[in-house]
Amino acid sequence: MSETRETRCACERALDNCSVEEAYARWAPIYDLLFATLLRPGRRAAASVASSADGLILDIGVGTGLELPMFEDHTRVFGADLSEPMLRRAAGRVARQRLAHVVGLGRMDATRLAFPDAAFACVVAPYMLTVVAQPQATLDELARVVRPGGEIVLVNHVSAQDSPLTAVESWIGRRVATKLGWRPKFPWAVIGDWIDARVDMLLIERRLLPPLGLFTLTRIERIRGASLPRGGALLAGETVYDEAIEQAAV
Ligand SMILES: C[S@@+](CC[C@H](N)C(=O)[O-])C[C@H]1O[C@@H](n2cnc3c(N)ncnc32)[C@H](O)[C@@H]1O
Numbered sequence: 229m230s231e232t233r234e235t236r237c238a239c240e241r242a243l244d245n246c247s248v249e250e251a252y253a254r255w256a257p258i259y260d261l262l263f264a265t266l267l268r269p270g271r272r273a274a275a276s277v278a279s280s281a282d283g284l285i286l287d288i289g290v291g292t293g294l295e296l297p298m299f300e301d302h303t304r305v306f307g308a309d310l311s312e313p314m315l316r317r318a319a320g321r322v323a324r325q326r327l328a329h330v331v332g333l334g335r336m337d338a339t340r341l342a343f344p345d346a347a348f349a350c351v352v353a354p355y356m357l358t359v360v361a362q363p364q365a366t367l368d369e370l371a372r373v374v375r376p377g378g379e380i381v382l383v384n385h386v387s388a389q390d391s392p393l394t395a396v397e398s399w400i401g402r403r404v405a406t407k408l409g410w411r412p413k414f415p416w417a418v419i420g421d422w423i424d425a426r427v428d429m430l431l432i433e434r435r436l437l438p439p440l441g442l443f444t445l446t447r448i449e450r451i452r453g454a455s456l457p458r459g460g461a462l463l464a465g466e467t468v469y470d471e472a473i474e475q476a477a478v
Pocket of ligand 1: 294339
């Protein structure tokens, strides 16, 4: 097994949905206090890219909904998350701030979304991929629900190669990843290898973000006309989207 693959497998074993849910039940009451400002640049960048999408946007791993006010008014955004306590805070924010562009919130696992193929013009995942139990299965599922010509926009920490910090990240990850609810160490190969293995996906931007270039914005386009890996049928049309949203909404 290659070093990259070993790293990736170890990375994927470190978390499971139970530990993630337990961790975010603990984070929920203090999440905004700790992370509203620190992670704001990535949220703004993701919302800005997504706001130019022509159609419905999925915000997966929406958490307490800190990015929801950052989407432009003309957008239509559905927010989904595994954690009920995080989602409850998102729902409170939507009500308090009267975010009319948020068309629904739903509890869902990112690897098993309750939407038909190609339901979204854009999927954003701010600070989410390092948190999910199965990053590559998650990417497969995000690819399924984004329509050809649409984009997946990721924002997350990517470990620098050959940096002393990577050893520290590994050490922290081995000890407390499940308690923290995220992986401090996250190699680019998790995303890069996935894109390389997909004929229908194209990396269109990879940009470092503040603070201190600690986070990376990654834009991946689902190529029009590329054949689907699993031969799934494409469904399109507002009716399909609206029905899916009604079924999924909490
Ligand atoms: C670090 S928070 C990011 C929240 C928000 N996007 C932000 O920018 O503040 C990560 C979120 O991903 C959610 N999450 C983790 N695993 C998930 C999964 N398998 N499916 C859906 N959401 C998941 C967590 O519950 C948590 O709310």
